[in-house]
Amino acid sequence: MTPFRAIAVFYHVATLNSVMAAADQLGVTASAVSQQLRALEAQVGTVLVTRQGRRIRLTEAGERYFELISDQVEGLIRATETMRGTRTTATLTIRATPTVSTKWLLPRLPGFLDANPSIDVRLDGTNEPTDFARDPVDLEIRHGTGRWPGLHVLPLAEESFVPVCAPRLAPPRSIGPEDLVNFRLIQSLKAQVQWPAWFAAQDLPTPNMARRLSFDRSHMAVDAAVLGLGVALESTLMMERELAGGMLVQPLRDAPAIRITTQWLVCPPANLRRSRVRRFIDWIAAEARSWQISQSGPNG
Structure with a gap:
């Protein structure tokens, strides 16, 4: 019969990717952990773990064995904590x-x-x-x-990159892409979609970018647009609350979004x-x- 202690040791080693970390968590020595692993491998008849420096890697058989035992081991741990009236996090x-x-x-x-x-x-x-x-x-x-x-x-x-602004700057669907030349353009320097690419997708020349406001964080570009400082080009993923709450609107009548992940x-x-x-x-x-x-x- 395979001893449960050896199975539990293997579970901790596999989840932590380290013999030393498993030993610390279990309150035993690293050599004791290694001994339990060898005993388990002898019981199941195959190598479960290989070493790479200080870290370990599960073999294909080890990965399969972990899949078979992980739910049961975690269930036993939770059951034991329930009986003891304790909860570990x-x-x-x-x-x-x-x-x-x-x-x-x-x-x-x-x-x-x-x-x-x-x-x-x-x-x-x-x-x-x-x-x-x-x-x-x-x-x-x-x-x-x-x-x-x-x-x-x-x-x-998948996100949609769209021009947005505060409603006091331009009401929803009230202007065309060509009218953006009259607004300050806000951009995040690290955004995957920049204004030149957006204008190119609309078959329009990029307007003079001298009137622009740039940030190195997208959340700052979104906040600047909420303050009415210009029109920002941002992902709908990043400004969900602002769009839902009406703090930002899409001012263009017809301008397909650029969709990427x-x-x-x-x-x-x-x-x-x-x-x-x-x-x-x-x-x-x-x-x-x-x-x-x-x-x-x-x-x-």
């Missing part, structure tokens, strides 16, 4: 840009916290990409093209073995689908 560390964090994720986060009371969340708002080998980050919502070899990458949602869920494939990561991905994917459906209406 796991911390999920998410990295995202300040704009995504404040404009889209933060308003939705209470839903995840309510549905997952055993998970604490740390939200790291920065534009710096994560070095997963060094930074203690479980999952990143990364801005860019989606091409990061070696990482697990999922699109968050610029936000991606990114993590090492091994991080998907962490229950907290899988739960968050399932939750945020459902939120993104709901948001996408809401954008398909007559004003989407």
Whole structure:
């Protein structure tokens, strides 16, 4: 009979990707963890774990074995905590840009916290990409093209880039694209779609960009448009609340939006073995689908 302790040790090693981290969490020595792993491999008759420096990698058999036992082990841990009258929490560390964090994720986060009371969340708002080998980050919502070899990458949602302004500057659908020359143009320098590309998509020459206001953060460009400082070109994902609340409007009569995906869920494939990561991905994917459906209406 395979001892449960060896199975539990394997579970912790697999979720933490480290023998040392598993030993610290279990309160035992690293050599004791390695001994339990060897005993388990002898029981199942195959190699489950290989070492890469200080980190470990599951073999194909190890990945399969983890899939078979993870739900049962997590259920036993929860049952034991219930009987003891205790509750342990796991911390999920998410990295995202300040704009995504404040404009889209933060308003939705209470839903995840309510549905997952055993998970604490740390939200790291920065534009710096994560070095997963060094930074203690479980999952990143990364801005860019989606091409990061070696990482697990999922699109968050397709966004629409549209010109917007405060309603006092121009009422909804009251001007044409050619009239934008009369307005100050606001842009985020890091946005995937810039004004010259937008005008080119409308077969129009780019107007004199001397009358412009530039920021290095999209949330600042959105806030500047709300203040009536000009017309901003931004993603509907980043200004959902401002559009829904009427603080921003789309002033153009006829101007197709540019639709692309610029936000991606990114993590090492091994991080998907962490229950907290899988739960968050399932939750945020459902939120993104709901948001996408809401954008398909007559004003989407």
